[in-house]
Structures are given as C-alpha cells and as structure tokens.
Amino acid sequence: MQLAELQKAGRAPAVPLNVTLADAAGIADLQLLTLLRVLPGQRYVGAGVWRGRPVLAKLLVGPKASRHFERELEGVKLLQAQGLTTPQLLADGLEAGQGGWLLFELLDPVQSLGQAWEAVEHLPVLADEQSAVLGQALEAVARMHLKGLWQEDLHLDNLLRANGQLYLIDGAGVRADEAGKPLPRERVLENLGVFFAQLPPALAPFTEELLVHYLMANSEHALPLEALQRQVDKVRAWRLKDYLAKAGRDCTLFSVERDASGLTAMRRDQAAPMAEVLEHADALIDAGHLYKTGGAATVARIQAQGRTLVVKRYNIKNALHWLKRFWRPSRAWHSWIAAHRLAFLGIATPLPLAVRESRTLGLRGRAWLVTEYLEGPDIIERWAPYTESGEVPEPELLALDELFQALMRERISHGDLKGHNLFWHQGRWALIDLDAMRQHASAGSFAAAYARDRERFLRNWPEGSALRGLLEARVPAALGEVSRP
Structure with missing residues (x-):
C-alpha cells in the first residue's frame, strides 16, 4: 500500500498491512501490526516493524499532512535539543502527494x-499511590517549563514510563516561548491549568499540596493559587463544552448518525451491541422487567448479549403531546447529554450507552435511551432501617455529603430528588432519571432550584423522624455552605 492510500482507509483498516516508505537508504515496507490511534483520513499511529526493527509509526496523510509532519518533527527536535527524554526518532520523511511519516523506537x-x-484512581483521594503518579507527572512538566517548553495537549497519556525513565511524547503539541530559558509565569499558569483541569474535581482541595512536586523541580516563579484556579476553571469549562459536543457528533469516542428518519448516538466502543439493542428495543422492553409503563415513559430492565441493561422509552401520549415535543430535543437526548455531563464532572450515574430519536420528515417522535444497570438499592430501601433511629452508617452519610457538595459546586439541579432516583453503588450515591437535570449559569437561578431539590429530598422521610432530623441538619440549606473551588 502506498502511504496516500491510507487517506481512504477509514477508521479501522485491517492489520497487519504493509506501507511502502522511502528514506535515504532506499525504499522499504513498513509492516504495521497494530493500530493505537486513528484519526480517519489524517493520522494513523501504530506499532510495526521497519527494516527488521520494532517501531512506533506515525503516518500522516490528507491535505494537512505536511503541516502536521512539520509540527511533529519540530516538537521532537525541541525536546531533544533541551536534553529532555523522548523516544528516539529513527527515520522520517515527507513526500508530496503521499504524506509524512515518523518512526520512533518502540518502548x-x-x-x-x-x-x-x-490503576490507583479508585483509592482514597490523594492516597500515596495517587500522589506518586501525579507527582511524577508534575516533575516532568516542571522540567519542560524550566527549559522553556510546554505541552499544548498536556495529559497523563503523553508521559510514558519505560526503562526506568519517564518519556515525553507527542511532539506535535510541544511549543517553545524561548527554548532554553524558563517559561514566563503567565504561560506556566496557563499550562498547569490544563493539567489540573483534567484531574477529578475531588482533588481540587489538594492543588497546593500537589504543586510542591512541581516547585521542587522548578521554583522559578511563585504560583498564586487563585490565579491558577482561574485557569483551571477556564480550561475545565472548555473541556466540558468540547466533550458534550463530541457526544453529539461522529468522532473517536462516539458513533453518531443523523438522517430524516432519526438520530442515533452510541459510545463507539459499544456500537455493535448497542445497534442491535436499539433495533429491537421495544421487543426487549416487552420481554424485560417493567419498572414503569404507559404515560410519558416506559422503563424496563432487559437482558441483551449476556448483560443487564436499562432501556427507557419516551412515549408520545397523544397529538397534543406530540405538538409540544416534536420541535425540540427529546428528553432522551437531554438525559444522554446530562449523564455525560455528570460523568465528566465525577458525579456517579449509570453509564449512558446509546440513544435513539425517531423522526418523520425530520420531526421528532418517540425516543429510547440505553444505560448500564445499577444493582444497588435506592436510598429509600437502603435507609429504611434507620428511619426512627437515624443511625445511618457514617460512610453512607459522607457519600451523601460528597454528592451534594458536587451538585452545589457545579450548580447542578436534578429536578426530582425522590429517593427512588438515588442508588447506592460501589460506595457512592448515583443519580438516575435525569430528564429534568440542569446546570445553571447563575447562582441565583441555581439557588431556587437547589432549594426545591433539597425540599423534595427531605420529603422522602416522615417529618419528625430521627432520620429526617439528621438530614435536615446535614444537607446544606444555603449555597454559602459549599463554595465553588
């Protein structure tokens, strides 16, 4: 295969495949054995063999290949020139009409x-094992900054452990203000904002503690926490917006199809089984265990491909109901986006797997949402033994504290906090039924919605009961009791 042919190879070309390349030593075939990352028609990254040696290959095709090649090569040279550890570049080339390629040593x-x-994310917040991983990353970032370099696409997967060393990769994202001289403070804060914005929100209170790792390797600047937090908030807001946009378009993470008959979105790693579930959704609902039937929605626990899932069908009750619904995004779509919003923000909810809106001449009708099934009990069942005593296990109360703190921090209202919409799962309280969930832009709007959520939550237990009294004292009544980071 010629390099240019990859441009039409799609998202999943069959491997192994041979790609003919030419360097100073002549023409030879790169045998590509596995694909690690694909940007269809533009970039193919994988492991292979070149002239008998294992390599990591980056193959760049399409109209932007030349620009991408130059950026990658420039970044690699910047890292090498500043003595920073990066995989050895073994061969490279750029050919008009074909594309560019870079072959690195395979670690x-x-x-x-x-x-x-x-491997350590499940441990208690900032456990020693977590601190070790993040500390190693921050030390590497500090060394880059000390040399005047910064990684535009800074994330943990661009730092590799191998041979007892930490390697920096992805030259395409490496930039220099003035190579060899420490980065200015403003650039440092911007780049650290990118790093910290990708960490779980639960780590926000420990930013100062984590910064010690950076400052031990690079103490060139004082780094005000407030200024850093502004950068973190800015980047996190952008990342959330970008992620939710991806949930609605065809990309590496999601498979999305739109046509006159409807809209279908699925997690790409679940696309094949979910396509079958959506095709037979009504039959699976009829054969499943019904939680709710008739009216505006039908909810069922189903069995498909050896898995237990939940399917929620959003019904059209009558012509008047259709007139109210056809012109706006369905409640299924709203819940699809809401679930991804919660997951991004680290708030527990069943993993959304697929959504389907049916349309006639582009006008919306019924819709279906497929999610994972949570086995845990809801909070009504879980806390029934404690209604009169109020002696709820402390870990479960702490988990509830964390949930409300997260909702307040992110200004998220649920809209229907009845007890059957909170499930105990893997040591956390998970939210379901996100039809009315909303993230508020203003504190005033959120305050009113939060007050309604809190009042509805407390009504799950009899007034005057010990449990009700405990929760009235425990669940914050005012926004000032929990501040945004």
Missing part, C-alpha cells in the same frame, strides 16, 4: 501515566 514494556492513574 516495550511501557506504561503511560494515564494507565498508572487508572
């Missing part, structure tokens, strides 16, 4: 700090 075995973080 094996290798672990990204992103993978290392996933």
Whole structure:
C-alpha cells in the first residue's frame, strides 16, 4: 500500500498491512501490526516493524499532512535539543502527494501515566499511590517549563514510563516561548491549568499540596493559587463544552448518525451491541422487567448479549403531546447529554450507552435511551432501617455529603430528588432519571432550584423522624455552605 492510500482507509483498516516508505537508504515496507490511534483520513499511529526493527509509526496523510509532519518533527527536535527524554526518532520523511511519516523506537514494556492513574484512581483521594503518579507527572512538566517548553495537549497519556525513565511524547503539541530559558509565569499558569483541569474535581482541595512536586523541580516563579484556579476553571469549562459536543457528533469516542428518519448516538466502543439493542428495543422492553409503563415513559430492565441493561422509552401520549415535543430535543437526548455531563464532572450515574430519536420528515417522535444497570438499592430501601433511629452508617452519610457538595459546586439541579432516583453503588450515591437535570449559569437561578431539590429530598422521610432530623441538619440549606473551588 502506498502511504496516500491510507487517506481512504477509514477508521479501522485491517492489520497487519504493509506501507511502502522511502528514506535515504532506499525504499522499504513498513509492516504495521497494530493500530493505537486513528484519526480517519489524517493520522494513523501504530506499532510495526521497519527494516527488521520494532517501531512506533506515525503516518500522516490528507491535505494537512505536511503541516502536521512539520509540527511533529519540530516538537521532537525541541525536546531533544533541551536534553529532555523522548523516544528516539529513527527515520522520517515527507513526500508530496503521499504524506509524512515518523518512526520512533518502540518502548516495550511501557506504561503511560494515564494507565498508572487508572490503576490507583479508585483509592482514597490523594492516597500515596495517587500522589506518586501525579507527582511524577508534575516533575516532568516542571522540567519542560524550566527549559522553556510546554505541552499544548498536556495529559497523563503523553508521559510514558519505560526503562526506568519517564518519556515525553507527542511532539506535535510541544511549543517553545524561548527554548532554553524558563517559561514566563503567565504561560506556566496557563499550562498547569490544563493539567489540573483534567484531574477529578475531588482533588481540587489538594492543588497546593500537589504543586510542591512541581516547585521542587522548578521554583522559578511563585504560583498564586487563585490565579491558577482561574485557569483551571477556564480550561475545565472548555473541556466540558468540547466533550458534550463530541457526544453529539461522529468522532473517536462516539458513533453518531443523523438522517430524516432519526438520530442515533452510541459510545463507539459499544456500537455493535448497542445497534442491535436499539433495533429491537421495544421487543426487549416487552420481554424485560417493567419498572414503569404507559404515560410519558416506559422503563424496563432487559437482558441483551449476556448483560443487564436499562432501556427507557419516551412515549408520545397523544397529538397534543406530540405538538409540544416534536420541535425540540427529546428528553432522551437531554438525559444522554446530562449523564455525560455528570460523568465528566465525577458525579456517579449509570453509564449512558446509546440513544435513539425517531423522526418523520425530520420531526421528532418517540425516543429510547440505553444505560448500564445499577444493582444497588435506592436510598429509600437502603435507609429504611434507620428511619426512627437515624443511625445511618457514617460512610453512607459522607457519600451523601460528597454528592451534594458536587451538585452545589457545579450548580447542578436534578429536578426530582425522590429517593427512588438515588442508588447506592460501589460506595457512592448515583443519580438516575435525569430528564429534568440542569446546570445553571447563575447562582441565583441555581439557588431556587437547589432549594426545591433539597425540599423534595427531605420529603422522602416522615417529618419528625430521627432520620429526617439528621438530614435536615446535614444537607446544606444555603449555597454559602459549599463554595465553588
């Protein structure tokens, strides 16, 4: 295969495949064995063999190939020139009409700090193992900044552990203000804002503690926490907006199709099984365990491909109901976006897997939402034994504190906090039924919605009961009791 042919290879070309490349030593085939990352028609990254040596190949095609190649090559050279550890570039080339390619030494075995973080993410907040991963990352970032470099696309997967060293990768994102001289403070704060914005919100109170790792490697500037937090908030807001936009378009994470007959969105890693579930959704609902039927929605627990899932069908009750619904996004779509919003913000909710809106001549009709099934009990069932005593296990109360703190921090109102919409799952309280969920732009708007949520939540238990009294004292009544980070 010629390099240019990759432009039409799509998202999942069959491997292994041979790509003909030419360097100073002549023409040879790169045998591409696996694909690690694909941007269809533009970038193909994978492991392979070149002239008998294992390599990591970056193949760049399409009309932007030349620009992407130059940026990648420039970034690699910047890292090398400043003595920063990065995989050795073995060969590269750019050919008009074909594209560009860069072949790096293949690190094996290798672990990204992103993978290392996933292995310890479940531990208590800022456990020693978590601190070790983040500290190693911050020390590497500090060394880059000390050399005048910064990584535009700064995240843990761009830092690799191998051979007892930490390697910096992705030259395309490496930038320099003035190579060899420490970055100015403003640039440092901007780049650290990118780093901290990607960490779980629960780590926000520990920013100062984590910064010690950075300052031990680079103490060139004092770093005001308030200024850093402004950058973190700015980047996090942008990342949330970008992520939710991706949930509605065809991309690496999501498979999305739109046509006159409807809209379908699925997590790409679940696309094949979810396509079958959506195709037979009504039959699966009829054969499943019904939680709610008739009216505006039908909810069922179903079995599909050996998994237990939940399908919620949003019905059209009559012509008047249709007139109210056809012109705006369905409640299924609202819940799809709301669930991804919660997941991004670290608030527990069943994983949304797929959504489907049916349309006739572009006008919306019924819709379906598929999510994971949570086995845990709801809060009514879980706390029934404590209604009169109020002796709820402290870990469960702390988990409730964390939930309300997160909702207040992010200005999110649920809209229907009855007890059957909170489930105990893996040590956390998870929210379901997100049809009315909203993230508020202003404190005033949120205050009124939060007051309604709190009042509805407390009504789950009899007035005068010990449990009701405990929760009235425990659940914050005013926004000032929990501040945004």
